[in-house]
């Protein structure tokens with residue numbers, strides 16, 4: 001079978017090349033080595049299924065961009081479908097159904113003010129809340145004369161990120177009185193770092209049938225309580241929301257995604273379409289958008305803070321710019337972005353180094369095609385292997401080094417566009433949340449670094465070497481904050 005595909009590493013029976021992702025974790029080094037050995041396109045076996053990994057920018061442009069439609073599908077996974085109650089949501093669906101919902105979601109994001117003041121206002125509310133919570137923690141520490149006691153920023157930022165996506169989906173933020181609601185759903189989303197962080201679970205994620213061979217519960221059994229938890233959480237949110245919405249108000253502005261969805265559902269049902277905007281699809285869209293928005297932004301922010309306290313010189317480099325441009329403690333907005341070139345470079349380098357999807361999501365071809373001279377059948381696995389592009393040594397010399405000034409043009413001092421910077425992927429499935437994520441990251445980091453000096457606590461800066469951490473997640477860490485204004 002291997003002869004029909006571009007050459008790549010030799011797969012083991014049943015598990016293919018999955019073991020290499022642990023050698024060392026999370027797999028970047030294996031991917032870089034194979035790219036050097038086999039070229040920009042090679043075959044990687046996920047169990048008994050071949051995936052063509054497209055690993056260089058030019059090869060990605062030739063395939064995922066130029067011929068985008070061919071690379072757009074996802075392989076239906078029986079495990080996903082049992083979890084979801086069928087083929088639903090946006091991340092795992094295909095064809096017209098996927099296109100309709102992707103377009104609808106993007107349209108709503110635009111309506112809710114991405115690129116306009118409305119979304120920014122919501123993010124700035126969260127920033128004021130972050131400041132209040134951090135200032136309070138600083139005060140508490142000083143009152144008890146525990147200046148060295150650190151602050152666990154992850155909880156504070158996660159709540160802000162959760163509030164932003166929940167506002168967009170359901171029109172409200174988790175005020176203090178509802179913060180336990182957030183904590184409950186947040187715990188469910190942590191499944192990747194908790195009981196699913198074992199090798200057996202990771203293998204079963206790709207190869208669910210291994211659950212019947214490996215000792216312990218199967219992945220579906222483990223997922224059952226999460227399935228119930230998600231269904232209850234989103235089911236209740238949707239039911240509560242239905243009571244508040246006036247579906248007959250066709251011309252009124254929609255406050256959130258669910259309101260817009262339910263109105264579209266009503267319109268379609270009037271035309272006899274009861275399937276495309278079903279209730280089960282709504283629940284799955286809520287799950288996908290919540291999950292995609294929370295976990296990626298939370299992970300990137302957490303890595304970002306870990307870099308901030310590991311690279312104090314670079315932190316000062318950004319703060320010099322903030323002092324020059326902002327010169328005080330006013331809130332920074334997107335209108336300042338053009339003047340904050342170092343801050344943007346710093347954020348790009350955070351995203352490049354955080355490199356949060358070592359393999360990226362698995363796609364499949366929508367029809368027969370020719371790749372690198374190989375006739376590839378419809379339904380073959382393909383992956384936009386962006387992690388190797390973010391570590392490409394031609395585009396990013398000394399790629400393992402955290403060096404924000406690589407994004408600054410030496411002559412002009414302005415932000416340099418590097419085409420290989422593609423943390424949101426490329427092609428038809430490119431992240432639809434990119435605009436929101438970028439706005440959040442910019443406003444979070446610019447405002448936070450303007451207000452505070454962020455220092456390691458007495459345990460020192462957190463480990464940022466992923467191969468030592470054994471996973472994509474940092475260990476929990478605290479920081480010390482010092483007000484700058």
Ligand code: HEM
Pocket residue numbers: 090091092102288289292293294296297300356357360361384423424425426428429430431432433434436437
């Ligand atoms: C720093 C933050 C983020 C990063 C790095 C990120 C990155 C990605 C990547 C790499 C993909 C896979 C693309 C592919 O299949 O090749 C993706 C897909 C996706 N992202 Fe994001 N994302 C982020 C934030 C968000 C946010 C805030 C949202 C929602 C508001 C979101 C919603 C989605 C969805 C729905 C998909 C699936 C799209 C589809 O299959 O059509 N993401 N993202």
